[in-house]
Amino acid sequence: MNVTEAVTSRRSVREFLDKPVDLETIRRVMDTARWAASGCNYQPWEATIVTGQPLKDLQAKITTTPPQEAEYDWTAPGQEDAYKGRLNAVSKGMFGSMGIARDDGEGRMKAMARNATSFDAPAVLFCYFPRLMKEAQWSDTGMWLQTVALLLREEGLDSCFQEFMALYANVIRDFLGLDHDRYMLFCGMAIGYRDPDAPLNNFEREREPLDDTVKFVGF
Template sequence: MNVTEAVTSRRSVRDFLDKPVDKAIIERVLETAQRAPSGGNTQPWNALVVGGDALVDLTAKIKAKAKEAPMGEGMEYAIYPAELEGRYEDQRRAVGRDMFESIGLAREDKMGRIEQMFKNWDSFGAPVQLFTYTRKYMGPPQWSDMGMWLQTVMLLLREEGLDSCSQEIWAMYGTYMRELLNIDDDHIFFCGMAIGYRDPDAPINNFSVPRVALDEAVEFRGF
């Protein structure tokens, strides 16, 4: 698989097969991903990879917390800006609408939508979670570096035939996640990433996720 194939075949997978992931593959991916760029070579990312009984235990605890505080508790950063508008908000709403429509959940089916969102806490059936965090004093450039590292991880997973779903939803319980993962107060929790093998037949893994035209996002000068 070349880089273009990895980029174009990557998507946020929300239905994984019940198939284990070899730890050696994850180690190989993460070892290679250490080559991801970062300003001044700071490499500001930190991560925990969780699977097996440890993930089962963490899943049970976060699901209990989500039932207790469904709107979140202890968030350490805003997942979306309050002033999100224009095409950015349109795109966010559209992908949510298309996702629910792909599995036949009508807008009026509030309980069905809640049940679907609750599948986040089960990692959509993936056997592995990668949780990312960094020092609290890190700024936007270092958060960008974390994003470049995560993207590198996702593309390398595709090379191995694996799939992923980055899940900022875990940050709704940021301080609790740090408690569960034994991350100290000098750090801030960023996100989770479900890792596994996609179910190729699941409708939720096959709906179209369009991108804006290049000229809406990029301007060329001097060419």
């Protein structure tokens, strides 16, 4: 698989096959991802990847705990119509693929709640970093996460990033033995093998036209 194939075949997968992810494969991915760039080479990212019974135990805690206030805000762009439109488009594709109508609030809530068990993925990566990290290091961490996602594709694996997990930061930090004062829980990442036939993994996604977002000068 070349890089273009990894980029274009990656999509957020929300239905997984009942097939475990082995340690050797995931270690290989994480080992290579260390070569992601970061400003000043700080390498701010940290993660724990959980599978098997420990994952079930953590999910039992997540599903029985009310969500907390998220420690960071991922909703701000929704104030502007252009961004709101992009969110609406992905919601339409996602819920539409499951046959959930626009006005079916309960159905939507139920579908969203599947985030709590990471869509039954066999493994979940929890990503965190010390709270002293600022915008630049959040961005570095995103680059590292994307590197992980692309390397997973090379191994035939799929993923879905999950900022949803920020609503359970306290539960997750407790479980992982992380100091609440020191660590920001950034996101989860469901990892496993995609169910190729699931409509939820096949709805059409939208992207803005290149020339609306990137300018080329001096060519």
